[in-house]
Amino acid sequence: MKLGKLAALAALALTAALAPARAETDVHVALVRSISNGAELLALDRGYFKEAGLNVTIEDINTSANTIAMLATNRLQIVAGGIAAGYFNALEKNIPITIIADRVSTPIRHNLMLRPDLKDQITDIKQLKGKVIASNGAGSVSTYELGKMLETAGLKLADVEVKVLSFPQMGPAFANKAIDAALVIPPFTYEYLDQHLAVEFAEVDKLVKPNPMTIAVIMVNTDWTKEHRAALQGYVDAYLRGVRDYCNAYHHGAIRKTMIDSIVQHAAERNPKLLNDYPWVARSPNLRVNVASMLDMQDWYVANKFSNAKLPVEKLLDMSYADAAIKKLGPFQLENKDSKLEGCR
Numbered sequence: 001m002k003l004g005k006l007a008a009l010a011a012l013a014l015t016a017a018l019a020p021a022r023a024e025t026d027v028h029v030a031l032v033r034s035i036s037n038g039a040e041l042l043a044l045d046r047g048y049f050k051e052a053g054l055n056v057t058i059e060d061i062n063t064s065a066n067t068i069a070m071l072a073t074n075r076l077q078i079v080a081g082g083i084a085a086g087y088f089n090a091l092e093k094n095i096p097i098t099i100i101a102d103r104v105s106t107p108i109r110h111n112l113m114l115r116p117d118l119k120d121q122i123t124d125i126k127q128l129k130g131k132v133i134a135s136n137g138a139g140s141v142s143t144y145e146l147g148k149m150l151e152t153a154g155l156k157l158a159d160v161e162v163k164v165l166s167f168p169q170m171g172p173a174f175a176n177k178a179i180d181a182a183l184v185i186p187p188f189t190y191e192y193l194d195q196h197l198a199v200e201f202a203e204v205d206k207l208v209k210p211n212p213m214t215i216a217v218i219m220v221n222t223d224w225t226k227e228h229r230a231a232l233q234g235y236v237d238a239y240l241r242g243v244r245d246y247c248n249a250y251h252h253g254a255i256r257k258t259m260i261d262s263i264v265q266h267a268a269e270r271n272p273k274l275l276n277d278y279p280w281v282a283r284s285p286n287l288r289v290n291v292a293s294m295l296d297m298q299d300w301y302v303a304n305k306f307s308n309a310k311l312p313v314e315k316l317l318d319m320s321y322a323d324a325a326i327k328k329l330g331p332f333q334l335e336n337k338d339s340k341l342e343g344c345r
Helices: 002-018 035-045 068-072 085-092 141-151 167-175 188-194 222-227 229-250 256-265 272-277 291-303 320-329
Strands: 025-032 054-061 078-082 097-105 111-114 132-135 161-164 181-184 199-203 214-221
Touching: 025 035, 025 229, 035 054, 035 229, 035 256, 054 229, 068 078, 068 085, 068 097, 068 214, 085 097, 085 291, 097 229, 097 320, 111 141, 111 188, 132 141, 132 167, 141 181, 141 214, 141 291, 167 181, 167 188, 181 188, 188 199, 188 272, 214 222, 214 291, 222 229, 229 256, 229 320, 256 272
Parallel strands: 025 054, 025 078, 132 161, 132 181
Antiparallel strands: 078 214, 097 214, 111 181, 111 199
């Protein structure tokens, strides 16, 4: 009798051992190249996504403004990038997407940069009237930032010539004098300074209100999430771990070198010296979106005819996944409590 039970148990164990492993859920994520990519990249390298049962594939994009259609049709499940006009337009048409988390928030360290040969000629924003200024997308968050900065000097977007270029294209455009200025984000800001292709002119953090700004976010396809809610929650849990690693690296914690290695390995920035020499963009260690900032973007896009309708807050985002991840992981613990840096707290 006992031998029979042992044999049955052995057979059961053998069956379990031979059974296929639990299939991972495939998740395709698109990222605009930025230092902030370190959160996803380290989560990938450290196996956080694998632990959550996810097979995450990351793709580079120039601007989230050009990926809304791919997100809407589920060719991408997650897009990490700026809050573009296309997002609000998609929601107005009931396209199945939503914002679920912050990605970049004050200090964002975006800069309106000038060609070096113009630094003595242009000393005030109002002198940009009639100049050629690059943005990475017509309805992108960079164009919102540019427009808001121009307004501080009494100018409108129509007072300048906006040239749409990807961030990597802006460097050669500066060199060839095809543009006079550009709205640039890290790491490109630091690359162009290091290569003497451009000089800093005006800081978005100082000029654009309301503040703090939520400039970039995590967007998802809601049709996909209805069938994969557990998978998305697993993604957000893993992502939050990566975000908190990023924030401790941002504040010069012990994980900083590992974070830099990951960013360089994945070519989000190829020069580790720049990552050591310059400050990084910040983010919320609790994935919080500043609703006032997001609503101001919506208002600006409508006023400048990039969008048509103003939507209520409840239609603009879903923070339930972030709330659940925070409940699971607990409060953020800042390792380097002596850090004086703003943001990422």
